[in-house]
Structures are given as structure tokens and as C-alpha cells.
Amino acid sequence: MSGPLLSVQAVHRSFGTGPAAVHALRDVSFEVEPGTMVALVGRSGSGKTTLLNVIGGLDRPDSGTVVVDGLDLGGLDEDGLSRLRRERVSYIFQTFGLIPVLSAAENVGVPLRLARADPARREQRVAQLLGLVGLDGHAQQRPGELSGGQQQRVAIARALAASPRLLIADEPTGQLDAETGLAVMALLRGVVESEGVTAVVATHDPVMMALADRVIRITDGRVTP
């Protein structure tokens, strides 16, 4: 398929009604080509997370269209959105979002379980991804036994497990120290290239911006040049 992997057109999203309404997104439009890494930057409250939620189908826009990998999210019901997230879109969160009682390998395998992947293929893929993020020797450790950076690596591996087309990361280095954050950013950059995935990363970090193929600035809910 040619064309943009992600197309956001004239998206509006507001919360509340009347004078107290908060306009989180106003007429946001942009496109992202496949295999690129886009840094979404803006101040706190500028609408970055709202935009990521809309892109990933976690939230629906009041108006406008979002097309991911050729799928218009507006036409999908809840099950369709779930399928989208299971097969085409993955998330990486600031707080990692790992299941504490599962090992690193088991956490990475969660999307594959949801996709009902064959156990053998799952184990193979998990091992491959843990190797990719540099955690070969930590497969059986639980999140509590890993450092913050290692946990985020596990989260990245998990996000890649189902071979998504679009990777959405919301402040992925927000809870990490500078050095670890840098390593995670480099890893993200690497997996975008090695896995051929498209990534939209919300960040404040100038290093991340430098690593991105493109930077989209958002101010008060509007994409600014």
C-alpha cells in the first residue's frame, strides 16, 4: 500500500460543554509516511496525549477523520478498534504498564496471546524481541526486579510483539534518568528502522526530537509550524 500510514484530517476534540469547554484539539491535520519516526512536541496540556489517544482509537474525535494503515477509525466499532490495537497499533507508556506478576518474557508475550499466536511462535518472537531490546538475560525477571530503563525496554518489546504498523509512545522517557532515557530513545529509533514500524512519540526531550525524522509541534490544540 502506498501513501501515508497515518492521516489525521481536521480533527477536533473538546471536553465539557459551554463556556467551560476545553478544546484539546482544533482542526488538527497531518500525515505520517510509513517507516518514519515523528516527534510530537508541545507544552503540558497542549493536546499531545489527546491526539495520541485519538490516533490510537482510545478516544474518538468530535469531528475530522483519522485513517491508520488505510482504516478510517471513525467507521470502527469498539471491537474493530480493539482489533486495530491488537494488529496494527501499539502503545508505549511513560509508566511502562507492565503486569507486575509476569516475567519480562511473559509480559512481552501478552499481545501475542491476545492474537492467539501459536505458543512456539510466541516464544520465538519473545526471545527475538528481548534480544532486540538487549534483555536476553532478563527474560525470567519480573518488572519489580528490573530497573526503570529495563522495564521500558520490556514495554518496547511488548509493543513490537504483534508486529504493529504504528507505534505510539507517550513520553516514553518521562520516568527515566537522562542516560537511560537516551538509551531508550536510541532503541526506539533503532526498532523503527529494524522493524520498519512507524512511530509517533510524544516528548519534551530535545534529544528525541533530534532522533526523529519529523517534528510536529502542537500548541493549544493546534498543529503549528
Place this chain on the structure above:
Amino acid sequence: MRIRWPRLHWPSVRGRARADAGPLLLTAGVVTAVVLLAGSTPPLIRQTSDDATRDAVRRAADDAAVRVEAEWPDDYGPNGGRMRSPQLAADVSDVAARAAGELDPTLSSALRPPVTSVSSVSLMITDGSVQRRLRLEYLGTPTGQPAVTWVAGRAPGPSTTDEFLEIPLAGPPWPVQVGLSEADAAALGVGPGDRIPVQDERRTPYDVRVTGVFRPADATDPAWSAAPWVLQPAANRDGLGSTRIGALLSPESLPDARLALRSDQLTRVVRFDADPTALTWQSAQALATSVAGLKGGSAVSAERDPSFKWSTRLDSVLADLRDQIATTSAQASVLLLGLLAAALLVLALTADLLTRRRAAALTTARHRGASLPGLAAELTVEAVAVAGPATLLGLALAVALTGSASLTWVAPFVIIALGAVPAFGTVTAARATRDRRTPANRSARRRQRHTGLIRRVALDAAVVAVAAAALVALHQRGLGAGTGGDGALPAAAPALGAVAVTLLLARMLPIATGLVLRFALRSRHPLVLFGAARAAATSARVLPAVALTTALAVGAFSITLYATTQRGLVDGAWQTTGADARLDISSDAPGSSAGVAGRIAAAPGVRHAVEAEVNDNARFIADSTSVPARLIIVDTEAFGRLLADTPLPGLPASAALTATRDGAVPALVRTADGSLTPGVQFRLPVVTNQSIALTAVGAAPALGSGEDTVVIDSRTATAAGLTVEPNTVWATGPGAAQAIRAAGTDGRLTIRTEVLDERRTAPLTSALARLCLIAALVLLGLSVLGFALAAAANAPARWETLARLRTLGLRPRDTRRVAAGELVPATLFAAVLAPPLGALLAGLAAGPLGLRLLTRQASPPTTVTPWWTIEAVTLAVLVVALIGTVAAESATRRRRRLGETLRVGDR
């Protein structure tokens, strides 16, 4: 030094209260409900005790009356004859006045005005008709004789105009004038001017003349209760088949009756009937002391009239009642403590929920410089604002319901309710700023874990030790005084036992959920894994499992206690009656019962009827020691068949009882002190220096009140030389009672169903049954509440996990299954553990609880566990709680955007 009081930040207090209005209202609701229950139960027990006191005294009737018998002074005249005393009626009244004067105010206020009676022995009426006996009766009250209307003739008058007459001792019968009621006159077929031919047991004739026939102005006048046969012929008062008729003496004819009869043939008795309406349990206790003093003093005190002989069984009636009330109070306190324990655990869950919801706000406040005393004070103010009005409301409702409220159990509960949220919140705030980071190296982390483990084990050991001490105290001391004081520890044994066992097993939950997680990892169903993972993540929290399981276990305990009591009452009624119906024939008329059992057995609706001789005052000799016991001589073969038709234990094979062994008559024995046990050789003395050798071959069934009993076969007894005179008939079958009535044999009929109904509806028994059921219902409600609170406490983490899984592609409808999967272990834990734990605790406590005092059984009732009911109720409650909680959460989640949940998680 100046004390610095913590400064309160009122906007924070208001803000927190507004944000957590729901849980705070829930807390207020729980406090109100528990205060209502805890505050109203003691007054209700008191009221029930009062009702029971009145009921017991009412039922005791004759036994509760206080009687004083006054000896007659000599009436010998100067010539050796007997002097007529025209003022005898006034003397009798004076006796009543003097007796009333000897009563202390406590006793006096609980007794009705005295009824004085002068009664002759029963004289045989010799008119050749059926067996009838006559008694001469003089009745008096402080206001005079009971009012009558003379419908024929006139009132009895003096037999002589010479008031101060002396008659010779061996003279002719002295005439006595009497009046008869219409019914008695009709029964005798006499009227004014007729004589009633009577003679005493020495065949000495008496001259009794009827002067009139009367009609009572008020047949319910208490005066007549002293001699009801004066109004109506009374059956079986003087032996089987006999009828007693009373002849009324007047104040004028009383001196003649004194002359006509020997001194030992006429007794004067002042009877004070207990007034149930004037009694309360508290006054009854003082009354028991007064009665004991009166009875003791009547024999020895020189200050009292030595001619008075006081007698009453009121003290033993009250002693029995005291035991029953103490037992019931103690049982109520056990249930109440179980309920309070469950309520406290639920309150702890509420405090935990509130603290979790506020953790972030408290941490922020602490980071911004709020002092711990300040935060504690703010939380305390909030707790007082919530629990204070709730407590007052609960107390007001208790007062409205019962007229008063007790603070005995309310106070400690409210103190804990007030302290829980501030304590939890302050600890959370303190932890937020405690500079205790996770150690970097493993050994330090291990040491930290070990320290935590040791603290936890110490806490668990303390709980187990207290529970063990309570259970030991319960078994060694019983429940003692019941509520409060020394009785509190043993009374808390079931609740503490439930908490301790649940706590220990809840500590194993993480192991179990870990195992389940291992299995789930092998499963191809991701939902199973996610549910198991959430369950494993939350299973280390023991409070929800302990609260839920304790509430359900104590609920099961209540239901088991209820079922055991109800079954015990049924068994007790069987024991008391021995069959569906029993006829006790007076031993005064031997031989008259011959064939009665056969007639009853032939009646429709009767399956078995067996006659026996029952001697309650038999004495046996075993090892040169006299052993008093009830002797039952019965056709053991027929008796065995009859017993087999009842739930009572049966008899050994009749061959064992009908064949003599080395000349000894085989017998079944039952003695409380073990003086007669199977294998023992003993003897039954029959006449001076003669006895029948007996050998105990088995255990006798517990019949009656469980007295010591010896059963021998009637044929063997006859062969051994005993004369068997049946005086009891037992019958089974739906028509047993009717058949006994229809048999036309006079005697005392005891019907099992009536005994059972009477006991079931007795105030103490019915109150305990109601309390068991109410406690069970409240505990089930508390368990549902505990379940919901525990689920709510984990809801934010669960929602976040589910939201994360949604971002990975979990379908919305599957989130409910995962949420249910997380809650299933606690549900299963409670479902599996609570019913057997409740039943086990009921089994352990049934004996020390003294239930047999209510069920009137010889031994503690067998614990009856209604497994199906308990399991069904427990499962129903848990399933409803689980489905309801998951559905409510799901509905709430639907109202929140997924992104919103994730943002909350990211904060």
C-alpha cells in the same frame, strides 16, 4: 512549655469529604446499623429476660407460690376436751397478716395479696357411687371471703349457739355446716338440708350438713385458685379415677370444722401467688435472695413465728431461669461479638478504601508541609463528623425500638470506627515522606523482606494466640457471666477463631494464586492468564479475604447455631415425652391401667403403644452405695419397637434383656456420674433385707429430663418376683394423643408437639432463634458490603491494568471476565472456607454455649449443620456480590474514557 495544637486546613477537610462522600456515607451507614444492633441487643435481652421471668413464673403457677403453713395452737379445754373457738376465722386472718408482715418489701411487692385457706384432708364420700372425695375448705382474703350468691338455702352457720363450748374427745361426730357450689351440688345430687356421707381413711364418719348452694360472684377471683374444686368437681386430685369436691366453710362454721376433725386433719395455709406482671428479671434476682432468706430463716430465726413453715419452689424456678437467661445472654453475646468483629473488619476495609483513594492527596499534602498531627487531626475531625451523627442516629433508633440503648458494645466499636480512618491515613501520609528507599543490594533487600515477614508472623501469631486463649477459656470456663467482664474473651472465641483461621489461610492465598498463575501461563486462553495475574497481584492483601470469610463464617455459625437449637428442641421434646404422647397414670390407683395400652394401640393413627411402670424414686445398691435412679419396667421388646419409631436411641436386642444372667436381671443403665455403667452388678432392694440382683448390659435411652435411669424387662422382672403395676403409657403415631384422650383413662397427658411448641415459643428460645437469623442476615449483608469495598479498593489498579490490556487489543466485553477472574480467588476462598469454618466453630462452641438448657436435653445437642442451606446461601451471596460488583464496575468504566484512565495511571 507551650503546647502547639495542630492547625487544621479546613478546605482540605471539606474537599476530601466532598470527593469521598460515597465511602463516607457508607461508613456512616455501617456505623448506624452496627450501633443500632449493638445498642439495642442488650436492652432486648433485658426485655426478653423480663418476659422470660414473667413467663416462667406464670408457667410455674403453684411452684412459684409462696406458702406458709401455720400450726394450730392446742385447743384443749379445762376438762380435757376440745374447746370451740368462735374467733377462729379472725385468727386465720391474723395469721395471714402476720405472714405478710414477715415478707420483706422486695418479696411483698412481687406477690399478690394472700389467700388464706383452711383445708381438711380428703374424706371419702360413702354414697356408694363412683370414687369421690370431699374436702372442707375455708377461703379468705384480706378483704374477706370471696363473694357468693346463695341460690338455694343459706350460708353455713355455727352448729351451736354456745360459742365457747368444750366437747369430749371421744364424742359423737360434731356437725359441720357447709355450702356447695351449683356444680358440686349437682355432682353430689344434694341440696340444702342434706347430709354428705363421708369418712376418713380410718373409716371414722363425719357429720357434714349442706345449708346452701351458692354461685360465685366472680369465678376468676384469685381466692378460688387455692381450692378450685370448691367451684367445680376436680378429677384425679386424689388418685386415679377419683373426683374431688369441695365444701365451703364460712367464718361461722369454721370453728365447728376444727372441732369435727382431728388437729392433723385440718391445715391452715396462707398462699401468696407470685404476680408475674410485677416481676422483671432484675427484681426477680433480688426476689430469689429474699426467698432463700425467708426459707432459711423460717427454720432457725427466733425473730420469726416458729409456728410458720414457709415453703415455695420460687427460688428454684428463678435459679433455673437464671441459668437459662445467663446462657441465652452469653449466646447472644457470642453472636453480637461475631457481628461486631465482622463489622469492624468491614469498617477497616472502608478505611482502607478511603485511604487508598486519598493516598495521592495525603502524599501531596505531606510534601507541601502538612504535619502528621495536623493530618491526623483533620482526619479525626472528619471521622467524628461522620461517625458521631451516625452513632447518635443508631442510638436514637435503638431507643425508639427498645426504649433504651446500651453503650457496652457501642463504645468500643465507635472508638475503633473513629480511629480507623485517621490511623490508616496518617500511616499512609507518614510513609509518603519516610526516607526509606529500597536498598540497592540484594542482601539488604532480603533483610528488609525478612524483617517484614517477621513482623507479619508476629502479628499473625498474636492473633492466633488470642484466639486459642479464647477457645481454651470457652472450653474450660464456659461462657460464664455472658456479656462483659470475664465472659468477653470466651464469648469472642468463635469470632476470634474465625479471624485467626482465616488469617492463617489467607496468608496461603498468594501461594495458591501463584500456582493458578503457573497453570494459566500454560493456558491458550489469554483471559484466564490476565485474571490469574490480577488475582496473584492482589492476593497478598489479607484484609478483604479475612473480612469476607469471617463475616460468612460467623454467618454460617449463626445458621448452624439456629439449626442446632431447633433440632435440639425437637430432640428435647422427644426425650421429655418419650413418644408422640405419654400418659402418666397416678400411682394411687394400681391396676386400673391394665389394658389401657392395648386400647390405645388399637385406635386409628396409633402405631405403637407401650405401658410401663415408672418409679421416679427407686434406689439401687451398687458397691454398697445407694444409687437413686428412675426405674422403668417395661416390655422391652415392645418398647424397642416403639423407640425405633422415634428419633430416640433404641434398645439392644430384646434377647439381651429377657434372659437372666447367672440369676441376675439384665438392665439398661444411665447415670450422670457413671455409678452404673454396662458390666456393673447391682441390686434393687424390694423389701427389707431382700433384693433383686441386676446386671447392667447396656445404656438406657435418655428419657424425661435425662435423669439417671434403669430399664428392665417386665417379664424378667415378674419372673424375678417383682410386681409390675403399669403407670405410664407411651404411644406413637399421628393419632396417639387423640387415642389416649379417647381411651377415657384419667391421667396427665403429655403431647410431644405441644411440649415442642411451648418450648419454641418460650421468650428466651424464640429470642435466640430470632437473633441467630437476624445476625446471619446482617452478616450476609456485611459480607456483600465487604466484598464490594474490597473490590472498590483495588478498582483503580484493576481499571488501569484493564485499560493497558485494552491498548493491547483486549475487547471491552472481555474486561468483565478478567475483572471477575481477579475477584474469583477471594470468592472461592470464602465459599470453600466459610461454611466448614462456621460449622466447626459451632461444633466447638455448642457444648460450652449451654444450649441444652434451652433445648432441655440430657446432654448438649448434637451440632446440626445445614450444609445445603449454608452452602447455597454463601454461594448465592458471593455470586450476587461478584456479578453485581463486576457489572457495577463495568458500567462505571463505560462512563470513563479509556484515555482518561490511562492518564490517571500515568500520574
